[in-house]
Amino acid sequence: MKGFFATYLREFLLLKKRFIRVLISFSINPLLYIFAFGIGLGKNITIGGKSYLEFLIPGLISATSMMQAFAINVEINIARFYLKIFEEFQSSPISHFSYALGEVLSGVTRAFLATFIILVISFLAGVKFYLNFYFFLTVFLNAFVFASLGLASAMLIKSHADQALVTNFIITPMMFLGGTFFPTENLPFFIKPVIEALPLTITSHTLRSIALYNSFKYSSLFILLVIAIISFMIALYSIKGAKN
Numbered sequence: 001m002k003g004f005f006a007t008y009l010r011e012f013l014l015l016k017k018r019f020i021r022v023l024i025s026f027s028i029n030p031l032l033y034i035f036a037f038g039i040g041l042g043k044n045i046t047i048g049g050k051s052y053l054e055f056l057i058p059g060l061i062s063a064t065s066m067m068q069a070f071a072i073n074v075e076i077n078i079a080r081f082y083l084k085i086f087e088e089f090q091s092s093p094i095s096h097f098s099y100a101l102g103e104v105l106s107g108v109t110r111a112f113l114a115t116f117i118i119l120v121i122s123f124l125a126g127v128k129f130y131l132n133f134y135f136f137l138t139v140f141l142n143a144f145v146f147a148s149l150g151l152a153s154a155m156l157i158k159s160h161a162d163q164a165l166v167t168n169f170i171i172t173p174m175m176f177l178g179g180t181f182f183p184t185e186n187l188p189f190f191i192k193p194v195i196e197a198l199p200l201t202i203t204s205h206t207l208r209s210i211a212l213y214n215s216f217k218y219s220s221l222f223i224l225l226v227i228a229i230i231s232f233m234i235a236l237y238s239i240k241g242a243k244n
Helices: 002-017 019-041 052-070 072-081 085-091 096-124 133-156 160-177 192-196 199-213 218-241
Strands: none
Touching: 002 019, 002 072, 002 096, 019 052, 019 096, 052 072, 052 096, 052 133, 052 160, 052 199, 072 096, 072 133, 072 160, 096 133, 096 218, 133 160, 133 199, 133 218, 160 199, 192 199, 199 218
């Protein structure tokens, strides 16, 4: 496990060094969405007996934790192709599992930091939720899934341009369609089953159910756990196949 701690500690120290800048950057988008959609557009809108702001924030936590966890692909890409740090990991006695776990948990850390920022903003806005162990477990599983996929994409994709394509054509559409800003029940019937099966949609539904009604389905957590394991296996496979 020393390899895991070495990998994670490097990423943690980089995050700590840029903490203020990271804190500010993680705060901007949630603030804009909350003020523009939750307070501005949704001031007089209710969904399921709750204000639109209450509806929005759990979805925003789901989407933001996804984005921040997946964003490790950019850091890894730079470290791999420009700083040649990945070559050092390859030549060191660190297993692929330890390296993958360290990188993925660094993405999870970023996701939780973004989550806590949104919760603080929500508290200051006067919005209160049910927060329990299962709420944060759901955030963890969601972040683990997308951090694993971020690591896999960093290993398989060869340029920043291609990384941007993945974000623009997969991650961003998922953010807007995965139950973040509106109920998925309103989607057309031919696309609804696909959207409902996405991990982000499952996360949005689960977090919203816990935060607003203090209830959830254990099956949703099990599905996220299975997806997290599969995603991590994909990340491991991509590391083994990566060539510089």
